[in-house]
Amino acid sequence: MSEPRSRDHDEFLAAARAAVAGSTGADALDALGWWDLLGMLDDPDARAATFALFRAHGRELGDTPALGALAAAPYFATDDGTRTVMAFSRPATGGGFAHTLLGTPVTERILVDTGAAAPVLVEAAEVTLTPVAVPGRLTIHAVTVAEGAGIPVTPADGLEAARARSAFLARVAAAYEILGAAEGAFALAIDHANGRVQFGQPIGTFQAVRHLLAWAVTDTRAVESVTDVARDLDVAAPPRFDEIVKALAGRNGRRACERSLQVLGAIGFTAELDHHHFHSRVLALDAVAGTSAELATALGAWVRAERPDPRIAPAVLSA
Amino acid sequence: MSKMPDPTLVADVGAYAAAVDGWCATRPPALAAAVRPIPDYATRVEVMSDLLGALFDAGWSRYGWPETLGGLGGSILHRGAMWQTLAAHGVASMAVFEHLEVLLPTLAALGPTDFVADALPAFLSGRERWAQGFSEPDAGSDLAALRTRAVLDGDAYRITGRKIWTSWAKYGTWCLVLARTGTTESRHRGLTAFVVDLRHPGVEVRAIEQANGTDELAEVTFDDVPVPATRIVGDLDGGWKVAMHILSHERGTYAWFRQCFMYRDLIGHVADGPAVSDRAVGDALCDIAAVAATSGEGLRLHASGATLGPRATITKLLLCEAERSIQDAVLAGNADLALAPLDDTTALLRQEYLFSRIVTVYGGSQQMQLETIAKQLLELP
Numbered sequence A: 001m002s003e004p005r006s007r008d009h010d011e012f013l014a015a016a017r018a019a020v021a022g023s024t025g026a027d028a029l030d031a032l033g034w035w036d037l038l039g040m041l042d043d044p045d046a047r048a049a050t051f052a053l054f055r056a057h058g059r060e061l062g063d064t065p066a067l068g069a070l071a072a073a074p075y076f077a078t079d080d081g082t083r084t085v086m087a088f089s090r091p092a093t094g095g096g097f098a099h100t101l102l103g104t105p106v107t108e109r110i111l112v113d114t115g116a117a118a119p120v121l122v123e124a125a126e127v128t129l130t131p132v133a134v135p136g137r138l139t140i141h142a143v144t145v146a147e148g149a150g151i152p153v154t155p156a157d158g159l160e161a162a163r164a165r166s167a168f169l170a171r172v173a174a175a176y177e178i179l180g181a182a183e184g185a186f187a188l189a190i191d192h193a194n195g196r197v198q199f200g201q202p203i204g205t206f207q208a209v210r211h212l213l214a215w216a217v218t219d220t221r222a223v224e225s226v227t228d229v230a231r232d233l234d235v236a237a238p239p240r241f242d243e244i245v246k247a248l249a250g251r252n253g254r255r256a257c258e259r260s261l262q263v264l265g266a267i268g269f270t271a272e273l274d275h276h277h278f279h280s281r282v283l284a285l286d287a288v289a290g291t292s293a294e295l296a297t298a299l300g301a302w303v304r305a306e307r308p309d310p311r312i313a314p315a316v317l318s319a
Numbered sequence B: 001m002s003k004m005p006d007p008t009l010v011a012d013v014g015a016y017a018a019a020v021d022g023w024c025a026t027r028p029p030a031l032a033a034a035v036r037p038i039p040d041y042a043t044r045v046e047v048m049s050d051l052l053g054a055l056f057d058a059g060w061s062r063y064g065w066p067e068t069l070g071g072l073g074g075s076i077l078h079r080g081a082m083w084q085t086l087a088a089h090g091v092a093s094m095a096v097f098e099h100l101e102v103l104l105p106t107l108a109a110l111g112p113t114d115f116v117a118d119a120l121p122a123f124l125s126g127r128e129r130w131a132q133g134f135s136e137p138d139a140g141s142d143l144a145a146l147r148t149r150a151v152l153d154g155d156a157y158r159i160t161g162r163k164i165w166t167s168w169a170k171y172g173t174w175c176l177v178l179a180r181t182g183t184t185e186s187r188h189r190g191l192t193a194f195v196v197d198l199r200h201p202g203v204e205v206r207a208i209e210q211a212n213g214t215d216e217l218a219e220v221t222f223d224d225v226p227v228p229a230t231r232i233v234g235d236l237d238g239g240w241k242v243a244m245h246i247l248s249h250e251r252g253t254y255a256w257f258r259q260c261f262m263y264r265d266l267i268g269h270v271a272d273g274p275a276v277s278d279r280a281v282g283d284a285l286c287d288i289a290a291v292a293a294t295s296g297e298g299l300r301l302h303a304s305g306a307t308l309g310p311r312a313t314i315t316k317l318l319l320c321e322a323e324r325s326i327q328d329a330v331l332a333g334n335a336d337l338a339l340a341p342l343d344d345t346t347a348l349l350r351q352e353y354l355f356s357r358i359v360t361v362y363g364g365s366q367q368m369q370l371e372t373i374a375k376q377l378l379e380l381p
């Protein structure tokens, strides 16, 4: 990517941060014209702008239904103007599936796809939304769908293609949001290192503290570089690269928060500071579309069974 | 040397990679010899030199270097693609030729053109090899404290001093020596980089056996060795800039070349080990991806004339993390490497495993890298 393109990326991010910080729910997305981007994801700039929202979302602790909207997009051939949001499903402890809706709901229609049965579209009136109270400034609802509710969805490009695309977009977007939230936690730690005085000097002068922070930025930089590769290569990314990206983001996002917490000391573990919001945001997103533990385990089994070739070729880097 | 560049291959790295792949698929004898496990380092040097010769004769290793210096044009992306392809065909490392991607980019950018135009093809073809003489017994992390002196005498400098941990000096033809041309108090401002002929009288190389059994390290003493002023790399008293240029490659882009071989280690030596969890294999795969992505960005930036700057340091930390996580898994899956490394494959695994424990020291220790990040990127007090 040439320098001018990276300047564009900085501008997308700045605009997204301003929009997400200034308003919540659909308003933030409307302000950015974000919904329109969903129909243009083949375009590299539109894709970059779409994903920039998620980094901003993490950094500013935004509260929109964007992740579910992005995940739902591949199931529908054209944008019919209805804002459908996907609920994220995962196997429930007692059997069956648990569904979660992220962000202030703005939709009349919820897409539910457990992967075990045909995806269905349910009217908001047909489901029970139970608010979940965890920090992170993200509205979360547990969704209860009545047996047999909803109408089946038949994606134009076939179900498997839609699922794969949806998972790719959701994982890369969630990785960006984890990155943004980890950067938020890290920024608090940097401020603290510069301002907090112990033994007569800022704690940022102590090597033990400096090295914690250097590791934290290394953690986030790794996430940034793989998510950027996924964003830029898109469908040309190596096989299962979205899973690698998401696994790395979850693992490193948590690490960066933990290192930042250590630098903050006790204040970091309280409601007095936003660190716990950033940390909880990272935990929440790590749990969506495959946790880092689940994905790393599945990737390892895949490597063993198939000896695939997950290389990034230099030829695609120059594109 | 007369070979003409193929404009398609210069312009299209993908086509170039496919062409190299096609060549490898014909199983040239030099390649077949290099993919066998060779624990004896001197033999490995010979075999790799032969492979480099074959790659040069076929023209492949000349892509990625300027035509004015004996290359065939193209960028570092070509070099990245060549080594990735060689790794995919079973080559285990760059053995003794690491400086093609550590020193040579700096020589090509800042070295005296006439000299480099001869030296670059000689190195690429495996006829000559290079070493880097920075560290001294009393100047490790504190490199700017180095004391090897270069004193002007007519149109030559006379170099006297002692270098240590000079990798591959035993097998080297040339050494890039960082020497003091200013006063001791001048610290990093009074240093100059010289190309010194290791075969010259007054140069003494004493190989040092490493903990993993190879003799890659060496101590090199220089006793009043004359070096023509035309063999200065960069400017007089500009040696620090040269050193930083080299380190930006050693820490940033070199990681690309190293990671090419990591995935092979992972599937070749870990995937079958029952004591290694799927999770550990998956985590290692993620670690490799992080190195590939960060160093890939370095490659792309260098190809367009920019650099990673201090961010190269982060790439080095990620490289070390990946080396460790993969080699932890290798050890977990191959107890024989600790107890009975009897066959060639296990003997090599042992070498690699042990080496992965010291990667956090070469090219600047991990603590120094963390300090660089804290100071230059995070601007901590």
Ligand SMILES: Cc1cc2nc3c(=O)[nH]c(=O)nc-3n(C[C@H](O)[C@H](O)[C@H](O)COP(=O)(O)OP(=O)(O)OC[C@H]3O[C@@H](n4cnc5c(N)ncnc54)[C@H](O)[C@@H]3O)c2cc1C
Pocket (backbone or CB within 6 Å): B131, B132, B133, B134, B135, B139, B140, B141, B142, B164, B165, B166, B167, B168, B358, B361, B362, B363, B364, B365, B366, B367, B368
């Ligand atoms: C395999 C290998 C190959 C090498 N190849 C070359 C080569 O080809 N050419 C060359 O010139 N050199 C080479 N080196 C040398 C390498 O650059 C030095 O080893 C390195 O810079 C560290 O110096 P030192 O070993 O003297 O350790 P020291 O500087 O003595 O450090 C010892 C320990 O103290 C720590 N330490 C030192 N100062 C500080 C500080 N201010 N804050 C916190 N911790 C500190 C270090 O992190 C380290 O853990 C090689 C080294 C290795 C291991």
